[in-house]
Amino acid sequence: MATSSSSVDSTPPSSSSSSSSQSCKHDVFLSFRGTDVRNTFVDHLYSALDEQGIYTFKDDTTLPRGETIGPSLFKAIEESHIAVIVFSENYADSSWCLQELAHIMKCKDERGLIVMPIFYHIDPSELRKQKGKYGKALAKHESENKSVDSWRKALADAGNLSGDVANGPERRFIKQIVDTISNRLPAPISSDSEDLIGIKARLQHLKSEMEKVSDRVVVVGIWGIGGGGKTTLASALYDEISTNFDGSCFIKDVREESSRHGLEKLQEKVLSLVLKQEEMKVNRVDEGRRLIKSRLFRKKVLMVLDDIGHLDQVKGLAGSRDWFGDGSRIIITTRDNNLLDARIVNVVYDVRLLREDEATKLFHKHAPRHGMPVEDYEMLSKEVVSYAGGLPLALKVLGSFLRDKDTSEWKSALARLREIPNSEVVEKLKISYDGLGPLEKELFLDIACFFRGVKKDVAMVILDACGFYPIIGVKVLIEKALITLSYEGTFEMHDLIQEMGHYIVRGENPKNPEKHSRIWDDDVLNIIAVDSMKENDIIEALNIKYYNGGCPPSLPEVLANMKELRLIWFFRYEATSFPRDFQPMNLCYLGLVSCSLKQLWNGYKLLPKLKVLNLYFSRNLVSTPDFNGLPCLERMILRGCRSLKEIHPSIGYHERLIFLDMGGCTRLELFPPIIRMKKLETLRLNGCFERCKFPDIQTNMDNLIELSLRRSGIEVVPSSIGEYCTNLRSLDLSECNHLQSIEGNFHRLKHLNVLHLNGCHQLNNIPVEGLFDVDCCLQMLSLRGTSLKKFHQVMVSIKHFSFSRSLVRLNLAACNLVDGEISSVIWKKFFNLRALCLSKNKFSRLDSSLSQLPRLKYLDLSSCEDLVELPDLPASLAILVVRWCDSLEIVDLPTKLKWLWNLDVLTESSTTMVDVKKVVQSMLQGNAVEDYFLSLSVSGTQMSAKRKTFVLELLPNWYNEFSGFLIYTTGDDDVDYQRLSQSF
Incomplete structure (x- = not known):
């Protein structure tokens, strides 16, 4: 384990290139006191770096014979990416080490060398204060008339760097160092x-x-x-x-x-x-x-x-x-x-555009012949390539447009292309737009003007609210090469494609932006400059971000005059409310993210088509509007509205609301009774109810499938949930630190699949008659960090295990379970259990009846520090995690585990023994080898010193679909690494 020695850090990790060059011959330069650590810690560190492919300069392995020590080492420092300095007890005794250190720190300041100090069984303060052995060593050097000022400065500067202090198991410490070095080495961008x-x-x-x-x-x-x-x-x-x-x-x-x-x-x-x-x-x-x-x-x-x-x-x-x-x-x-x-x-x-042969190759890549006569294909391809003028993007877009089209369609498309002036490159791409249907055109223009770089799932909600049926439309746009989806899941498009969309919108009336259907950023200033009081019935959508200058004072009045708006998306809208006469009757989406609004508007306002209201992180918002004026509202996001104190009572009567997220509304004082919210499917109230009670439910909420009360201040889960939310699928009560009681009609939640009760430390009142009905279909139950003293008494009774037939995942981690608390009665009922987590508990042994779980695939016993032996394991087990079980002495797995493909026995203990050969042999001969890669992680184990070879008998024809072996081994802290070889 490593800890930071100081808050001053000159060598942070980087995701870009490091201070490297092709003239740098070494990834790492190791500076150390040979008599202290050469044959122990440094030898192990050097081997670990070598195994990771990190080329390291170490003076006894890298320096060519016959070269002078001083200049060669200084040159090696200058030709390295990273210098790792191992400060040990006697480092300062060596004047050569100190000269080396001074040169390293000089290269850090002048050349950007990355410096990583390691404090090996010394305190960094010895370098900074220069007392103790380091102080005595410097005094001795001074007495020998050596100039030590530069050495003192180098030691002090190195002591102020953030470094790693050896204070735990050496293997883990070395691994952490190697991981840090790997992250700091360059990773250049690669071209597609x-x-x-x-x-x-x-x-x-x-x-x-x-x-x-x-x-x-x-x-x-x-x-x-x-x-x-x-x-x-x-x-x-x-x-x-x-x-x-x-x-x-x-x-x-x-x-x-x-x-x-x-x-x-x-x-x-x-x-x-x-x-x-x-x-x-x-x-x-x-x-x-x-x-x-x-x-x-x-x-x-x-x-x-x-x-x-x-x-x-x-x-x-x-x-x-x-x-x-x-x-x-x-x-x-x-x-x-x-x-x-x-x-x-x-x-x-x-940049020169592509030559004809290059352009032809690129176009053919995107528009293969697919059965078209060769002569027609070559002739028409030549025409397209000539038309595109060597522009790579045009070749790709036109190629995608013509893919799978027949000869007549190609000829028709080329005929249309000839009508577009060659000087207008943007227009060359418009043919793909012209091939869209009316809805796809509107969808494309919205994405081009508003949603480039926006997460797809966010944009799809908005576009759906506008009536564009985006699931179908987006697929068409991707096929037409007009948009793409990034690895991050955002909508993307090339600059030219976006310019084409902007060109189309601005072409609606080039000289009059107030007559454009869509407005973004600076165009709104032009509209205000024309006439802020003039009514506008053309503009449909606004996307305005004010990062620096704030919104123009007259913007609210301009908004009031835009009668046909269907989409508003503002970031940091600084007005405190909308004007009284703001009433766009076609508005479908109103997004006001991180805005200064205290209220949307005064009193009642009718917006009959509004489907989505997003006020995310509007921290000043105090109250919500009268929802009677928003009859079509389906989704409302109030997450992060920290000043919100009350919800208008009309919300409880809203019959069309589907999604409500109020996470983080920590000052909420009143949530009105739920009287008619029959269509609500998702209700997220995370972090609420510190100052108010859970809302009173007075109607059946048959459509509610997700209820999240994570980190809320509720003390009792009310009986109304079990009475009115009978179709609930997921309930999250995690980290409800004040939760003491669950009322007794949970048995009506027959469709509940997922229940989270993690970290409910005060929970002590479980209904005696049981939580679940005999028909309950609970599939996941997570009780991580929740005390089970009272809960266990209820669970032992068979009648309280009505969900045992359906339960697939059970998490009992950190529940303070001790020997005997989980009886055989429990395991016998959970015969469909697939995953079981019992990590961080206090038992030393588990009941042998665990083996009676016939479908168990995953078992996690990690960090059970008192566990001394493994229980009988079910033959179905595929993944077994027993890492950091320091009291476990022997891991002796039965050969019946034919499905086992992943075993993790990492531990700090050097006494834990694993019969590696037996485990690997079992894995290789089991059923899992046909469908999975095999993974075995073992530490703290020793091979017999007498055994020089390790032989595995492989299955017949093992090489038919062989990918390879990845074998990693480390030696004991006190001995050299042994060479590992394989032969077949």
């Missing part, structure tokens, strides 16, 4: 090979242009039309040269990210990635400029700023070449040549 058609020649040309520049810092501007391959080229260049720098970063979508989060966030990102420091805070752009210049001007930096949209972004992130150290390379991509200021940029590279 699909998009590299034609890039190689362009990359070589760009590099040759860069080599012509003699300036100490080269700033390259890559510019060209959107979709022409600028980002792909920059990524390929980054991949090739990123290891040649002290620090590097690739900042994607600067224009969009700056608009969305502010330039300060991008400045923080640059500093964090290049300096490998987390939580760099920038409050103002000017402050960020000063920080970038002051912290990077000595470093050799590679920075890619992708898609710059404004000169202020260049000035804020790379304002001058003298901000960076010698040899730095700054790469800027933009579609606007005017942003490439000659005072900053000394290489301008115009």
Whole structure:
């Protein structure tokens, strides 16, 4: 185990490239006192690093014979990514170690070397205060007329770094160090090979242009039309040269990210990635400029700023070449040549579009022939390639559009393309839009204008409220290559595709933005400038984010005049309420995230089509509106409205509400009685009821399937839940610290599948007649951290186990269970149990009847520190976790476990013995080997010193579908690692 020695940290982990270069020959340089740790700790650490493929300089293994020690070691330090210093008891006795340390700290300050101190059985304060053995060693060096000032400073500086202190099992300590080093080594961005058609020649040309520049810092501007391959080229260049720098970063979508989060966030990102420091805070752009210049001007930096949209972004992130150290390379991509200021940029590279042969190859990739006559296919493909003019994105979009079409459809499409002027590249893509149906067109325009970068599940709710049937429509848009889904689940599209959507909207009336159907960001200012008092019946949707300037004072009046709005999505709307005459009768979605509203409006207001009301994190909101005016409301999100004190009584009468999330409304004083909310399916009241009681339910809520009261202040689960919510599927009462009692009609919850009672420390009143009906179908019961003293008495009675037939997952972790508390009566009833967690309990043995669970696949006994032996295990077991069971001496598994494929016996104890051969043999010959990979994690075990080989008999024809063996072994702390070899 390792602990931090100080809050000052110069070497944080980084997800980008580290201070590495191709001239760096070593990943890690090890500095240590040989007589202290060479053959023990350092030897084990070196082997562990080597096994992870981390190339490490260690003077007795890496230094070529015959070379002079001093210069060679100094050079090795300079050619390493990371320096690991092992401060041991006698480290300061060696003047050579101190010279080495001084050079390491010099390289840290001047070259950005990452320094990781390890305090091996010494206190970091000895370095800082220079007392004890370290103080005596320095005094002795001084008495020998050695100059020790630089050594003292280096020791003090190293003592102030955040390091690892050895205070636990050495194997775990070494693993933690290796993991930290792995995270700090560079991981360059890789380019998608699909998009590299034609890039190689362009990359070589760009590099040759860069080599012509003699300036100490080269700033390259890559510019060209959107979709022409600028980002792909920059990524390929980054991949090739990123290891040649002290620090590097690739900042994607600067224009969009700056608009969305502010330039300060991008400045923080640059500093964090290049300096490998987390939580760099920038409050103002000017402050960020000063920080970038002051912290990077000595470093050799590679920075890619992708898609710059404004000169202020260049000035804020790379304002001058003298901000960076010698040899730095700054790469800027933009579609606007005017942003490439000659005072900053000394290489301008115009991205060439694809040659005909390259374009043909790319187009054929997206539009294969699929049975079309060869002559027709080649002729029509040539026409499409010629029309696209070598623009990669146009080739992909048109290829996807023509895929699976016949010859006549290709000819028709090409005929339509000829009507679009070649000078208007955006219009070239409009053919895909024209092929959509009316609803898909509206859906596409909404995504292009409002939902790029938004989580799909969030956007789908809004789009569905607008009546676009998005489940079908989104599938069509993906097939037409108009949108994509990112790995993070957000809607994405290429810049040109989005520009096409904007072009279509603005083309509705180019000179009059107030006549556009959709308005976003700055366009609202133009509307206000025209006439804020003029009624508008054209604008349908608004998406406005005010990160810095706040909303215009006249915006509420403008909103009041927009009579046809169906969608409003504001971020940080700063008015305290909407105007009295705001009443868009077609409004379907009203989203006001992190806004300053205290109330939506005064009194009653009719919005007959509103389906979604999202007031997420509107912290100033005190009250809600009269819901009688929102008869179609289906979803309401009030999560994080911390000032909300009361809900209008009309909510209890709302018959169409389906989803209500009020998590985190901690000041709620009144939740009205639920009288007619018959359609409600999800009710989340997490963190509520510190000041009020659970609402009185007075009607059947047959549609309610999810009720979450996690971290709420309820003391009693009322009987009304069991009486009126009889179709409930999931109930979460976790961490209800005041919960003392569950009323006695839970037996009516016949459809309950999931019940969470985790961390209910005060729960002590369970109804005597039982919680569940004989027909209950409970599948998961989680009682983690809940005392079972009273609960166990109820459970032992057979009649209280009506759900035993359906229960599949049971979590009894950290329930203070001791020997005998779980009787054989319980196990005999749970014959369908698949997963059982008993971790962090206090029993030493378990009843042998556990083996009578015929379908149990997963058993977790981890951190049961008093467990001395394993019980009889069911033959069905597939995964067994017994890690950190330090009292367990023998893990002797029966050969009957034919389905076992995952065994975890990691432990701090050196006495736990596992018959590894028997376990592996059982795994290899079992049924699981046909369907699963096999995993065995064992620590604290020893192979017999007499056994020199370990033989496994494999199944016949084992090699038919063989993927490989991954074998990892460590030696004991006190002996050398032994070489492991395999032969077949």
